[in-house]
Amino acid sequence: MTPLKRTITYEKNIDIGYIYITPQAKHMKIKETIELDVNECVNVDIDQEGRVAGLELFAEESKLLRNVPIYEDELSLRLTxxxxxxxxxxxxVEFQFSTPDHNGLIGFTIVDPIRYNVK
Incomplete structure (x- = not known):
């Protein structure tokens, strides 16, 4: 059986993209959406259990989603x-950035796999 892939969307005409953290996140009910404290171009959807369900990327942060991820498994996604x-x-979830000031989102890793039902 092939593992399910994450869903990643990108709307080129408005430079907005979305990444579901896990394949099942697409079906989670969202409790709240918050702006990532360290980067105003990344909004985080939090589900009813307090988990990150997905990321909405704006402006420069969204442009990486035009490309296919270079690495992906159940716990991690790398865009460059x-x-x-x-x-x-x-x-x-640990968010990874290409600059010291938390710009240039390049990926994430689920650091608490039990919380996300990932093995």
Whole structure:
């Protein structure tokens, strides 16, 4: 059986993209949407259980979604092979950025797999 892939969308005409953190996140009910404290171009959808369901990317942050991810498994997604220069954790997910000031989102890793029902 082939594992389900994440859903990633990108609306080129308005530079907005969306990444579902796990394949099942597409079916989760969203409790709230918050702006990532360290980057105003990343909104985070939080589900009823307090988990990150998905990421909405705006402006420059969304442009990476035009390309196919270079690496993806159940716990991680990398959009480029750039060096990780800063990270930020929220609800069991580590967000990785290509600049020291948390710009240039390049991927994420689920650091609390039990919370996300990932093995």
């Amino acid at each position: 092979d750039q060096e990780i220069l800063s990270t930020y954790q929220l609800s069991g």
